[in-house]
Amino acid sequence: MSSDIAISVSNLSKCYQIYDKPQDRLFQMLAGQKRQYFREFWALKDISFEVKKGETFGIIGRNGSGKSTLLQVIAGTLDQTSGSVTVNGRIAALLELGSGFNPNFTGRENVFLNGSILGLSKQEIAECYDQVVEFADIGDFIDQPVKTYSSGMFVRLAFAVQAHINANIIIIDEALAVGDVFFRQKCYARLEQLRDSGAAIVLVSHSMPDVEQYCERAILIDKGNQEFIGSSSEAAKEYYLLYQSSRQNRRIKHSIEMPDNHQQLDTHQLLVPRRELFIDLSQKKQISQGEAICTGIVLCDVTNQPCYSFRQGDEAIFYYEFRLLVDIEVPICGAVLKNDRAVIVHGKNSWQFSHDVPKNLSAGSKILCQHRILLNLQPGEYTFEVALASLENFWWQKREHVSHEEISSHFCHLCSLSDVGSFTVGLAAQNGVSVLTHHGIADLPGDMKSSVVLQMPSDNDFTPESLIG
Numbered sequence: 001m002s003s004d005i006a007i008s009v010s011n012l013s014k015c016y017q018i019y020d021k022p023q024d025r026l027f028q029m030l031a032g033q034k035r036q037y038f039r040e041f042w043a044l045k046d047i048s049f050e051v052k053k054g055e056t057f058g059i060i061g062r063n064g065s066g067k068s069t070l071l072q073v074i075a076g077t078l079d080q081t082s083g084s085v086t087v088n089g090r091i092a093a094l095l096e097l098g099s100g101f102n103p104n105f106t107g108r109e110n111v112f113l114n115g116s117i118l119g120l121s122k123q124e125i126a127e128c129y130d131q132v133v134e135f136a137d138i139g140d141f142i143d144q145p146v147k148t149y150s151s152g153m154f155v156r157l158a159f160a161v162q163a164h165i166n167a168n169i170i171i172i173d174e175a176l177a178v179g180d181v182f183f184r185q186k187c188y189a190r191l192e193q194l195r196d197s198g199a200a201i202v203l204v205s206h207s208m209p210d211v212e213q214y215c216e217r218a219i220l221i222d223k224g225n226q227e228f229i230g231s232s233s234e235a236a237k238e239y240y241l242l243y244q245s246s247r248q249n250r251r252i253k254h255s256i257e258m259p260d261n262h263q264q265l266d267t268h269q270l271l272v273p274r275r276e277l278f279i280d281l282s283q284k285k286q287i288s289q290g291e292a293i294c295t296g297i298v299l300c301d302v303t304n305q306p307c308y309s310f311r312q313g314d315e316a317i318f319y320y321e322f323r324l325l326v327d328i329e330v331p332i333c334g335a336v337l338k339n340d341r342a343v344i345v346h347g348k349n350s351w352q353f354s355h356d357v358p359k360n361l362s363a364g365s366k367i368l369c370q371h372r373i374l375l376n377l378q379p380g381e382y383t384f385e386v387a388l389a390s391l392e393n394f395w396w397q398k399r400e401h402v403s404h405e406e407i408s409s410h411f412c413h414l415c416s417l418s419d420v421g422s423f424t425v426g427l428a429a430q431n432g433v434s435v436l437t438h439h440g441i442a443d444l445p446g447d448m449k450s451s452v453v454l455q456m457p458s459d460n461d462f463t464p465e466s467l468i469g
Contacts, residue, residue, distance in 0.1 A: 005088060006169050007051040007074060007198035012222075014044040014069055030396040043069040045224045046083070053088075055169070056201040058211040058218030058232050060239050066224040069202050071095060071173050075200070087199075089168025090119065096161065097112075101145035107138065107157050110146055128164045129212040135186070136160040156183060163190050170194060170320040173204045188214070194455045208236040213342050221342040232342070232420035233385065240413045272319050273298050273367070277306045279421055291328075292388050295366070298418055299384070304466035309423070312373050312428035312437045318371040322415060327362050328390035332411065333369040335386050337377075338419075345377060345441050351391070351399065353409070359393060375441035377425050379436075384423070387416035 016156045017038040019025050031037065043066045051057040059067050072078035074085055075093040099140055101110045111132055114126035131141055136157045141149060149157070154460040162170075170191065191214075195201055205211055211218055211232050216234035220228040220242065228238040278298045287296055301307035302318040310316055318335050334349025350357050350369070361367070367388065395402065427434040 003088075005050050005052055006053045006055075007057075007088070007202070008084075008086040009050070009070075009074070010048050010084045011087075012044055012047040012070070012085060013042065013081050014066075014078070015075060015081040016041045016043060020320055022394055044073075044080075044221075045222050046224075047226050048083075048218075049219050049226075049229055050096065051200045051202060052167075053200050054195055054198045055217070056195055056203060056215045058205075058215035058235065059202065059204045059221065060211055060218055060235060061221040062243060064223075065221045067221060068095070068173060070205060070221070071171055071202070075171055075370065087169060089172060090165070091169045092118065092162045092165050092167035093171040094162050095171065095173045098452070101146055101154075101158065104145055107136075107142040107149070110157070110394040111161055114158075115165065116128070118162075118165050120165055123165075125246050126201055128166070129395050132157075132160045132164050135164065135190070159187060163187070163194070167194075168199055170199055170201045172202065174206070175244050202221050207284065209344060210351045212236050212338075213344065227430075228355060229268050231418065232335075234285065234287060237413070237418060240288065241289055245436075260272050273300060273304060273306055280343055281417075281420075284417055284420055286415055286417055291326045291390075291412075292322045292324050293417055294320065294388070295323050297366075297386060297417070299421060299423060308423040309426070310423060312375065312377065312379065312443070314425075316375055316423070318373065318384070318386070319368065320371070321366055321368045322388045324361055324363055324365045324367070324387060327360075327412070328412075329361075329393045330359050330362060330369050330391040331357060331395040332389040332391055333367065333371070333386070334389075335373070335384055337373070339377075339441065340368055340381050345382070346373065348373075349387075349389075357396075359396070375425050377436070378438070378441055379426050380426075381422060383419045385416065385418045388414045405411070413424075 012187070015422060017028075018037050020042050026038040045064075049057075058068060061067050061347070066109075069078065072095070073080050074087065075091055076087075077095075088118070101114060103112060111129060112122065112125050116122070136142070136153075136154045136159075138156055141153060142157075146154065146157075148344075174189075198248055201214075203211065203215060206378070215232040217230060218232040219226060220235050220238050222242055227242060228235055275296070278296050281294060281297065291444065296318045298306055298320075299308060301310070301317065302315050304317065307316070317367060320333065320335070322331075322333070324331075332350050334347065334351075336347035337345050337347050346372075358367070391407075395407060395410050398405070428437045429435070
């Protein structure tokens with residue numbers, strides 16, 4: 001295995017023997033190879049991937065897809081049926097936080113106990129003990145029995161131990177979904193420190209925004225099978241496509257073809273740039289199962305000229321066009337902007353705008369979206385992606401009375417392009433001078449006023465009594 005590889009998984013499979021009755025286990029032992037009293041359940045089938053040192057790698061899939069089984073095999077707590085797993089370094093597995101804690105021991109005693117279970121010597125634990133206590137931030141409770149802890153305090157201490165054992169490989173299975181927001185921020189900051197130091201991080205999460213933000217690559221597993229491996233953005237889109245409830249009822253009416261470069265956009269009265277100025281999509285991967293294809297994308301400034309360099313506060317105009325290959329009821333178009341750390345800084349679709357959209361479109365129709373975004377962002381480089389989904393008329397008509405949680409499961413994802421283009425945002429210009437309009441990712445609307453609440457006396461007039469008066 002190459003020296004820059006932390007984890008190598010090759011043709012990994014795991015099979016469980018399912019017995020319908022307890023006595024069948026005995027019968028199987030007696031029968032040997034002559035008769036089979038069990039059913040085979042393959043939790044994993046021919047999984048292969050590598051994780052580099054300093055990389056954050058995501059594992060995604062629905063419940064029961066085999067994610068936790070895969071993590072247990074990598075962590076060494078479960079044996080595979082076939083295939084191989086090679087790890088290069090010490091593993092810290094955050095699968096069940098606090099699984100090695102004794103509730104009757106104090107927090108201090110459990111730090112040493114858990115550390116020894118994880119393979120650290122007493123001296124190594126003592127060297128990192130102060131850092132663990134500071135990170136957990138549970139005060140005097142460190143010397144009280146763990147059984148008196150709240151669930152939040154328990155998680156804090158358990159994560160602190162795992163995060164400070166100087167592991168080369170960190171495995172996390174939804175462990176960061178607990179705790180308050182301040183603790184989660186501290187956890188992610190610590191993981192970034194470990195990654196920067198060269199540790200490999202394997203993250204399992206059902207939160208696709210978290211996977212896209214924190215992982216460079218991801219693998220999608222479904223029913224034990226490896227469905228996709230690649231960039232985290234593409235993996236997230238494949239995840240949505242794989243689990244659309246309405247997918248089985250849709251039929252592909254036309255085969256996918258890349259658009260002719262000389263084909264004109266159906267502009268619908270919109271003034272758009274010439275086709276030759278559009279982004280070349282021939283080498284861009286489109287994530288779709290055959291319901292639609294993107295036929296044109298261009299980013300413009302307010303003069304409607306292609307532009308990929310802006311200043312803070314400028315307006316960017318995104319044009320993106322899709323051709324339908326199936327009949328749909330209501331199209332939902334949208335764009336997402338990400339910064340250079342893959343953090344989603346803005347995303348909006350036609351569901352979130354108040355204007356109406358065309359409905360009941362047949363296969364062969366084209367949908368052109370003109371999407372204006374005010375770039376009140378911090379200076380830097382950004383990428384963007386576009387997507388098309390569909391929705392039933394019934395839900396569209398109820399859009400003012402339906403929550404996001406309820407409506408999201410009814411979206412049918414048709415086509416998306418991840419990281420299809422990039423642009424830069426520079427400092428704003430005021431009176432010919434470059435100025436920074438705000439700190440942080442976004443410039444939020446607001447106001448600020450100042451007034452004098454208490455005017456301090458001059459040095460000559462200063463006395464304790466003057467403050468009291």
